[in-house]
Each structure stands twice: as C-alpha cells, then as structure tokens.
Amino acid sequence: MGKEKETGRIVVGIDGSAESIVALREAERVAKATGSWLDVVTCWSDSTFAAGQSSTSASDLENRARQLLQDSVSNTFGTPLPDRVSTSLVRGQPRQKLIELSDGADMLVVGRRGHGGFSGLLLGSVSQACVAHAHCPVLVVNMGHDGESL
Template identity: 40%
Template sequence: MTNGPVVVGVDGSRSSLDAVAVAAREARLRGVGLRVVHAFLWPAVHVPLGPSPLGPPDGGLRAMAERLVADAVEHARTAEPGIEVDGEIVAGEPLTVLEGRSRGAALVVVGSRGLGGFTGLLLGSTAVHLSAHGRCPVLVVRGRAEPTGPILLGVDGSPAGEAAVGFAFAEASLRGVDLVALHTWNNWTGPATGGPGDPLPLVYDENMLRDEEERVAAEALSGWQAKHPDVTVHRRLVQGRTRQALIEASGEARLLVVGARGRGGFSGLLLGSVSQAVLHHAHCPVAVVRNPGARR
C-alpha cells in the first residue's frame, strides 16, 4: 500500500461531495492526506476566465472553480476533522487529470455521476475510464447511503485478481470488519448426442468440479490470510453467474472489491464485464483494483 495521498475528483455535483466524505474517511483510515482535485477544462477551449465587466468582481469561471474546491475541502474537514486536506485546480479534462493524479496516489475516489458526464448516464464516463486506466485502486461511490457490513471480495483465483485480494484484506483490516470472499462456479453438460460439426459434450462430475473450485478459492486467499491474521474470512462458493451473485451480495456489504479483469476476460479489454456490471448495479461502493503488472 502506497503512502501517497487519497485523491478525490470534484465538480460541484452532489455525487462528488458524497465522494469527498468517503475519501476523507479513507484518508483517515490510512493515515495519509487527502487531495481534492478539480479539472478546470475552460482554459483549453479559450473561454474567458475572469469576471465579466457587467458582473460582480468575484465572478467568472476561475472564481467559481476556486469556490468549488474550497467548499469541497471544507466538507472533507467537517467529515474528518483530523486529516490533512489540500485542494488543487488543474487545467485539463477530468479523465486525463485524474488518471495523471492516480500515479503515486494510495487511492482515487470518484462519484458515480458528474465530473463532466451526462446526467442521464447510470455511471459517469470518468468512473469507468479510471477503473480501466488508473495507476492505483479506484473507489466509485455508489449504492445505499452509509453502507455497513463486511468487505465483499470477488475472487476467481486468476493472477490478474491477486492485487484485488490483497486490497480487500487490507481494507478489512483497516476497518476491523470481516471479509466475505465470494467465488462462483458453473458446471456445463453438453448435449448427449449431436450432429456433424457439433461440439463434443463436456460432462463433469459436479462434486469433483465443486471441490476443484473450492481449492482455487482457498489457494487465492491463503497467503493473504497469513499476512492479515486479524481478518476473519468467510469463503462463499456460489453456483451461478458471477455478476448476479456479486450484485446480490453487495446489498449486505459496505464495500465490494473486484479486479479489473479476471479469469475468462479478453486480453484486449482493460475492464472486464464483471467489473463493469458491478460498477453500474452494485448496492454499495465498488473498488476496482488493477494488477500493477497489467499491460497498458
């Protein structure tokens, strides 16, 4: 876990202010500072930034951006009085600015809407982009207000998911809560007969397959359990679709942690279908953790 600050992107929306409060708590838990970042797009399109000759002297886009950041900083200090907070206005569009600030950060936090996204979208483009490209874990604040319960981890045993496992254990340890590690599996029995060109049937012994999946989940967790003996782990093996199982289980979790792309993902996709599904539909905040060694 890096000692860099927690970074939160703000744009004045209600969603981004909710993200500020969550980011402030994350900074306190980690014992690091909080950096409030506003991407100031207007200089790039050559729009006048100062007050209008016909308007108040404290008007204009630059003054509005400064007030927005000052309000967010104050909101963070109110939420967590003991943390160190600073604000920053960076010229550029939100996706590029926050991706750049993710370098060296402990965590980037964004709301599920806002930051330049269209309000009709269920999830803002910034959240999806950062989850795929961020250089540190990205926490998207969504779902029910003030969620409680354990940390929920989607574990598939793939190398791409190992970083997410470590992050989930660290989060459970920081909060002093249990960790629920959910692993899904399916058995598929092909047709008993088929015509020319049909795939050969695949017939599995269901008990053997379940035992193998239990072994995969246990091996993915064992090393991290030794590093975090204070964390109580509940392994949950579910037969069914991963997306549906994680979304349903998120209703009782305070945070859902997933890898950016795991077993069965296409190597050309930076954000897997399971990650995208939970970002759109989970009932609690979602942390997407990329493997540091993943290709870019």
C-alpha cells in the same frame, strides 16, 4: 443520532487469477484499516468452469472451485484464517451473485479482469456489471506492472 454500526462487511470476488489475488490483498488492506469483516467469494457454475470439458460433473467443478478458493485464501492469509475473514463458495454466474452479495455490504471489491485458471469468472464485464448494479460502493482493483494494485 442513530446507533453506528460496530463493524462493516467487505465482499471480494476471486477466481484465482493474478488480478483477483491483487484485489484480495487490497480488500484485506481496506478491511484492516476499517475494522471490517472480509468475505472472500468464489462463484462457480457449469457454464463458467466447464468450457471445453464436456465430461466434467457439477461435483468436480464445485470441488475445483472450492480448492481454488482455499488455495487463494491460504496463500494470501496463511492458516488458520484471521478471525475477521470468511469464505463463501457460491453457485451461479459471478456478475449476478456478486451483485446479490453486495446487498448489505459496505464495499464490493473485484479485480479489473479475470482470465485465471477458471476463465470467465471475473472478466471485465463482471466488474462493469458490479459497478453499474451493486448495492454498495465498488472498488475495481487494477494490477500494476509489478503485480500490485495501482
């Protein structure tokens, strides 16, 4: 028999929407249950964040995305972050980058739809693309009426 992996890696994509925060909480639950590392990812791009904001610089957009990521993670986990939680701010289209980041992961977790403060980050089309093209199993978390995962 081959040597078993000691720990796994779960990637979760967030955009600050309620759906993505529910996905983050579900990813945390799975990571704890499996002893896996959790990589919390926010993707950003000029076209994703700048809709209707013609004078917003790439630097401003990146700073907004970084703040969203930090706020989402600290509101979920508190500070300091747990040992097995890391964050990644990635420039690029969410569907493409999350699929790339799924390579080598044990699971990719996304919310069913985004439409959060940064509209368009984790839309239904992103979760559909991840399900179709990810390099690992994908968990799409649906938000129940009570704001928790179903």
